[in-house]
Amino acid sequence: MSARHVVAIDQGTTSTRCIVFDQQGRFVSVAQREHRQWFPQPGWVEHDAAEIWANVTKVVPAALAKAGIGPGDVAALGIANQRETAVLWDRRTGRPQGRAITWQDTRVAPLLPELARRVDDPTLRERCGLPLSTYATAPRLTWLLRESPDLRRRAATGDVLFGTMETWLVWNLTGGVSGGVHVTDVTNASRTMLMDLRTLDWDDGLGDAFEVPRAMLPQVRPSATVHGRATQVLPGVVIGAAIGDQQAALFGQACFAPGEAKCTYGTGAFLLLNTGSEPVVSTHGLASTVAFQADGEPATYALEGSIAMTGSLVQWFRDSLAMVRTAPEIETLARTVEDNGGCFIVPAFSGLFAPHWRPEARGGISRLTSHLTRGHLARAVLEATAWQTVDVVEAMNADAGLALTALRVDGGMTSNLLLMQTVSNLLDVPVERPMVHETVSLGAAYAAGLTVGLWPDLAVLRRHWHCGARWAPDMAPAQRELERRGWRTALAQTLTSAEPTPPSTGPPAP
Amino acid sequence: MLLQLVASRADPVSVSDVAAALGVAKSSAHELLRTLTDVGFLAQDADTGRYAVGDGARRLAHGPLDTNLLRSLTTNLVDALAVRSGESAYIGVLRGQQVEVVHHVFRPDDTRQQLEVGDRHEAHATAMGQVLLALDPAAPAVMRTLDPVRLTQRTLDLPALRTRLVEVRQRQWACTVGERTADKADVAAPLRGRGGIVVAAVGLVGDVDQVVSARRDPRPVLLAHVQAAAAAITAELGATL
Numbered sequence: 226m227s228a229r230h231v232v233a234i235d236q237g238t239t240s241t242r243c244i245v246f247d248q249q250g251r252f253v254s255v256a257q258r259e260h261r262q263w264f265p266q267p268g269w270v271e272h273d274a275a276e277i278w279a280n281v282t283k284v285v286p287a288a289l290a291k292a293g294i295g296p297g298d299v300a301a302l303g304i305a306n307q308r309e310t311a312v313l314w315d316r317r318t319g320r321p322q323g324r325a326i327t328w329q330d331t332r333v334a335p336l337l338p339e340l341a342r343r344v345d346d347p348t349l350r351e352r353c354g355l356p357l358s359t360y361a362t363a364p365r366l367t368w369l370l371r372e373s374p375d376l377r378r379r380a381a382t383g384d385v386l387f388g389t390m391e392t393w394l395v396w397n398l399t400g401g402v403s404g405g406v407h408v409t410d411v412t413n414a415s416r417t418m419l420m421d422l423r424t425l426d427w428d429d430g431l432g433d434a435f436e437v438p439r440a441m442l443p444q445v446r447p448s449a450t451v452h453g454r455a456t457q458v459l460p461g462v463v464i465g466a467a468i469g470d471q472q473a474a475l476f477g478q479a480c481f482a483p484g485e486a487k488c489t490y491g492t493g494a495f496l497l498l499n500t501g502s503e504p505v506v507s508t509h510g511l512a513s514t515v516a517f518q519a520d521g522e523p524a525t526y527a528l529e530g531s532i533a534m535t536g537s538l539v540q541w542f543r544d545s546l547a548m549v550r551t552a553p554e555i556e557t558l559a560r561t562v563e564d565n566g567g568c569f570i571v572p573a574f575s576g577l578f579a580p581h582w583r584p585e586a587r588g589g590i591s592r593l594t595s596h597l598t599r600g601h602l603a604r605a606v607l608e609a610t611a612w613q614t615v616d617v618v619e620a621m622n623a624d625a626g627l628a629l630t631a632l633r634v635d636g637g638m639t640s641n642l643l644l645m646q647t648v649s650n651l652l653d654v655p656v657e658r659p660m661v662h663e664t665v666s667l668g669a670a671y672a673a674g675l676t677v678g679l680w681p682d683l684a685v686l687r688r689h690w691h692c693g694a695r696w697a698p699d700m701a702p703a704q705r706e707l708e709r710r711g712w713r714t715a716l717a718q719t720l721t722s723a724e725p726t727p728p729s730t731g732p733p734a735p
Numbered sequence: 736m737l738l739q740l741v742a743s744r745a746d747p748v749s750v751s752d753v754a755a756a757l758g759v760a761k762s763s764a765h766e767l768l769r770t771l772t773d774v775g776f777l778a779q780d781a782d783t784g785r786y787a788v789g790d791g792a793r794r795l796a797h798g799p800l801d802t803n804l805l806r807s808l809t810t811n812l813v814d815a816l817a818v819r820s821g822e823s824a825y826i827g828v829l830r831g832q833q834v835e836v837v838h839h840v841f842r843p844d845d846t847r848q849q850l851e852v853g854d855r856h857e858a859h860a861t862a863m864g865q866v867l868l869a870l871d872p873a874a875p876a877v878m879r880t881l882d883p884v885r886l887t888q889r890t891l892d893l894p895a896l897r898t899r900l901v902e903v904r905q906r907q908w909a910c911t912v913g914e915r916t917a918d919k920a921d922v923a924a925p926l927r928g929r930g931g932i933v934v935a936a937v938g939l940v941g942d943v944d945q946v947v948s949a950r951r952d953p954r955p956v957l958l959a960h961v962q963a964a965a966a967a968i969t970a971e972l973g974a975t976l
Binding site: 251252551552553554556557637639640641642660661662691692693694695696 | 801802803804806807808810811814815817818819839840841843844845847848850852
């Protein structure tokens, strides 16, 4: 076999990247292009799907050129993508119908109370695993089709197609208007709020509740399967995987067994815990989701907790408070003091997400004294990320009925060693970061390589995972409890000080 | 004085402004402006040809290179060095007579290892340290008072160290074999910031028989990995720092 490389496309929120990996799963080359963010109204965030497709046609040849290989050297292509973003396009012209509404867009908030009366929260959680929120895709489709009777009519006849980003890319890669394949994978479908977690197919009851005609929906396929053969960009290459970016990171971190978890620290943070072959319905404010499915095999499920503000809190500290010049320098500033000086920052800038789901909560800085310096505030900023991680892990442990024994981490903030040590100290478990940072792309590449037999099984992929750094807990239990009381007190203050308004971006706390 | 002149003006200055203000010929003013622009202390507007204070001068106010920023900028490239070489990879900076580890990536063999960031070693007995003693701008002052502690039978004394540093300056890399710990060898190369100034060293450490040949030369493939990592990181630092 001569084709020994795997190509991954990571279609993300701010950019589209193409990464080439070799047969050992090692990074070979990368090419990247950012796309425009459209903010037509407050709370609206849109992408131009045509621009994103055009970027794919540029980054893939660029990454291959840097690696010095051609399409003939590529064993398979895997796609990882930003989740929950809704693209509508015309089946005959291939043209997007309006801009894509992204996962960050909150325009559907006013629709949620009405939708909540149609499908109650327990039914929703049991059926699709998600709380009713502005995150999921289905309310976006409700909104779009209510806005335009013309779209609704053409959607009902299947002339207008819906897809998340991977669906749009696979359709275009496989020929678009001339024979493009209209498919999605189970992980992406599990974020739409339209799929039954157990049957792994569209649920007609949910489709009715959200007024989404079945004719516009793609076929739900396993994550790792032959989705089609590319006719564009990489002619002849098998599209061996499509998978949501956070699930891809879980896979790229080789968290294949129940109880294994990863946390990706970026602007926000996403913690996913592999829960095995049965979905766990959360009673602690988490989402239940599909982690992965290979062709002909049962699905693997995960619990997911998302934290809104982690890296973005450091950005605020840098840009709005001008406390540091660059984000990494917050570690230098934090190390000028021994501790947080009793100060806690609760970053509920736009409410608290998992596991609290209190959209009305507003952030606070607690226990200000004249003794505090910039260094103490820097500590409190980093500890806020660590404490939010602890809150999500504790909810996961309670839901899954097992205790996390180690946390695998990735993302830009893992180069902050003080933060990683603090996460380990407060969780009281080891924290490990892998040698290959690009876990999202790697996960898509792994899944695609499995499909075409470049790698025989998960055991081989597990051996590719190497630990780049490890932090072991180093904090006395009494100290941890003292700090925990401080965080809990600060958290309670932000919840009690909030105006009691009905939830608009999530369900009420259980 | 020229920098003060440019910095004191609200708008960018022309060559004639500078010549008039300093009382020198336009050709001399032009040469001074070019020199300061080449090292980043001034920036020339592409359209008007006028000069303003550059990022390099602003950075002078920020003091020494922040080592946490350095780690954050180099993580992917140091990971690649560890993966490709199969050895532990490090970045170090000169702190007096010692080299401080500011970044460490584990050897990719799944053995239990400890993070060594923050550890300090005698500079004269390590490859990263010898690179910095040979090339770091702070090294001449350090060398004036250095009395190298003997750590193993192979640790260099002062005359031997001086001879070694001449070699390091010529080769632009260093290799030590058993000079700090009897059974370890290391290879390192310099990292340069804007203006070509050496700010840190990147290197790998491993068992003697893994890292060097029977003739105690670094294995060519490992040396090539270290040099490639140094070049890639230097390019990254030149673009950002």
